[in-house]
Amino acid sequence: MLAGYVLVGNVEEAKDVYDRMPERNVIASNSMIVLFSKKGNVEEACKLFNEMKQKDLVSWSALISCYEQNEMYGEALILFKEMNASGIMVDEVVVLSVLSACSRLLVVMTGKLKWVLLKSCLVRVVGWTKYHGIL
Numbered sequence: 001m002l003a004g005y006v007l008v009g010n011v012e013e014a015k016d017v018y019d020r021m022p023e024r025n026v027i028a029s030n031s032m033i034v035l036f037s038k039k040g041n042v043e044e045a046c047k048l049f050n051e052m053k054q055k056d057l058v059s060w061s062a063l064i065s066c067y068e069q070n071e072m073y074g075e076a077l078i079l080f081k082e083m084n085a086s087g088i089m090v091d092e093v094v095v096l097s098v099l100s101a102c103s104r105l106l107v108v109m110t111g112k113l114k115w116v117l118l119k120s121c122l123v124r125v126v127g128w129t130k131y132h133g134i135l
Contacts, residue, residue: 037066073105
């Protein structure tokens with residue numbers, strides 16, 4: 001039943017079924033993390049991950065992908081480092097998520113650097129000191 005609600009993306013019904021489960025296994029928890037991720041509910045996905053007594057490769061992969069898909073690239077890399085420290089072997093899904101997070105983080109950092117350089121040039125070269133506050 002949980003799988004059906006997860007498949008169609010019905011968070012409320014899936015959460016209700018999950019909350020009423022007498023024993024929650026790793027598969028059910030992983031499914032909920034993936035569902036929360038798809039719906040952009042990173043906080044719930046992270047909370048569930050942290051509450052899990054047992055985590056497997058899919059658990060780690062799901063949350064790393066969640067962070068990456070929701071533009072939380074630094075968090076994805078931090079979790080990847082924690083995953084490595086815990087001794088979990090990575091797979092191609094994790095590698096792709098981490099590589100994507102690295103490339104997107106680099107784009108963001110490069111964009112910020114370009115903006116700082118542009119502001120600096122405009123202020124120094126063009127003499128836009130009176131516009132400095134709006135840049």
